[in-house]
Amino acid sequence: MREAEDIEFIHRMRVASRRIRSCLPLFEECFLSKKYREWRKEIRNITRALREARDADVQIAFLKTYIEQPKEESLRPGAERFLLRLRQRRERMQPRVIKAIDRLLESGVVGDMEKWCRNMRKGSRNADVNSPVTYQNALVHITSRLEEVFAHEASVYIPENIEEHHAMRIAVKRLRYTMEVFSPLYEGELETQIAVCKKLQDMLGDLHDCDVWMDYLPQFMEEERAYSLDYFGHDDSFRILEPGLLHLQQCLRERRSAIYEEFVAYWKEIQEQNIWNDLKQFVQLTFDEKCKIQVNII
Numbered sequence: 001m002r003e004a005e006d007i008e009f010i011h012r013m014r015v016a017s018r019r020i021r022s023c024l025p026l027f028e029e030c031f032l033s034k035k036y037r038e039w040r041k042e043i044r045n046i047t048r049a050l051r052e053a054r055d056a057d058v059q060i061a062f063l064k065t066y067i068e069q070p071k072e073e074s075l076r077p078g079a080e081r082f083l084l085r086l087r088q089r090r091e092r093m094q095p096r097v098i099k100a101i102d103r104l105l106e107s108g109v110v111g112d113m114e115k116w117c118r119n120m121r122k123g124s125r126n127a128d129v130n131s132p133v134t135y136q137n138a139l140v141h142i143t144s145r146l147e148e149v150f151a152h153e154a155s156v157y158i159p160e161n162i163e164e165h166h167a168m169r170i171a172v173k174r175l176r177y178t179m180e181v182f183s184p185l186y187e188g189e190l191e192t193q194i195a196v197c198k199k200l201q202d203m204l205g206d207l208h209d210c211d212v213w214m215d216y217l218p219q220f221m222e223e224e225r226a227y228s229l230d231y232f233g234h235d236d237s238f239r240i241l242e243p244g245l246l247h248l249q250q251c252l253r254e255r256r257s258a259i260y261e262e263f264v265a266y267w268k269e270i271q272e273q274n275i276w277n278d279l280k281q282f283v284q285l286t287f288d289e290k291c292k293i294q295v296n297i298i
Contacts, residue, residue: 078244
């Protein structure tokens with residue numbers, strides 16, 4: 001990550017930090033309040049610090065693939081200039097990435113969390129993880145996360161509701177991570193719902209990437225035009241770049257439209273299959289069954 005040689009390292013670290021942020025609240029009562037707040041703050045900081053760099057890495061990778069595809073020669077200069085500027089921008093971000101990593105390491109939070117969890121595990125070896133209390137926690141957290149997803153359902157059918165689509169992606173991600181935490185309790189019975197969340201998350205992530213692109217591209221074009229005017233006294237050099245940039249803009253619009261239509265169709269499909277109702281009923285019935293067993297034992 002310090003050398004920025006492989007974009008996957010930042011991606012993996014950011015995913016790991018998001019998973020921790022999503023899972024910590026599930027076990028908040030297990031930790032001291034002060035520790036919990038400190039850990040969440042530091043993990044949130046590293047997630048945010050890596051976000052801009054990760055977005056730039058994704059854009060660079062996409063643009064490299066885009067340039068490699070056969071096109072008219074007049075379209076290449078604009079895309080190549082955009083790629084150059086993105087790489088320069090990414091290089092300027094790297095010191096902030098390193099600083100964020102150093103801060104996390106210096107805080108001692110990672111080691112502290114690991115030590116705390118190890119000690120808790122040693123002290124709870126005889127605990128019954130299959131108790132009704134555990135299943136109740138799973139029920140409460142899974143249904144709560146599901147409600148967060150449905151709070152954004154209306155936006156599914158509004159293509160221009162960019163902010164809500166992004167918020168829905170975050171809600172779907174949290175639901176997925178929460179189900180993955182509790183999945184061992186259900187012996188693989190949540191695999192279908194987890195896979196559905198993963199697919200929704202990918203679709204909404206691709207939508208978000210297009211939205212980020214389309215928001216930044218007009219700004220980039222204005223900056224390049226202004227640069228041409230300041231440096232040369234005219235915008236002739238920008239006119240060489242413009243066809244490729246406009247073509248890229250149109251490609252992104254078409255890509256977003258196609259992804260959006262696929263997303264809506266998939267959402268309707270999983271609604272028809274009663275995926276979410278089945279999930280709510282399953283975790284509720286499982287909890288009820290565990291309570292009955294407990295009562296019979298007593």
